[in-house]
Amino acid sequence: MWLARVYVTLKPVVNDPQGLTIQQALTDLGFKSVRQVRSGKYFEIQLEAPDRAAAEAGVDAFCRRLLANPVIEDYRFEVELLQPAPGARA
Numbered sequence: 001m002w003l004a005r006v007y008v009t010l011k012p013v014v015n016d017p018q019g020l021t022i023q024q025a026l027t028d029l030g031f032k033s034v035r036q037v038r039s040g041k042y043f044e045i046q047l048e049a050p051d052r053a054a055a056e057a058g059v060d061a062f063c064r065r066l067l068a069n070p071v072i073e074d075y076r077f078e079v080e081l082l083q084p085a086p087g088a089r090a
Helices: 017-028 052-068
Strands: 002-010 042-045 073-083
Touching: 002 052, 017 073, 042 052
Parallel strands: none
Antiparallel strands: 002 042, 002 073
16 A cells, blocks of 8 residues: 655746735734745545556556646655555565
8 A cells, every 4th residue: 555645736837826815814914924825735645556666657647637737737746655565565
């Protein structure tokens, strides 16, 4: 069993109205040191795969096909072995 942590963020050239709203709210609450906020999405996905390479390939496919819009978003992920499956390689 593998655990994937996926981070999806807007590309730097894309406007982020949610980030701007959060930034303004933080400033209004007195956090004057805040200079920029960019919002994004975070996913934790548990999946079965025979090895790390297969798990990473699966997560990459999840991101490309559903979790991220490649026109406006970037993504990155980390994969961690939760428990070895019988006969699995890390």
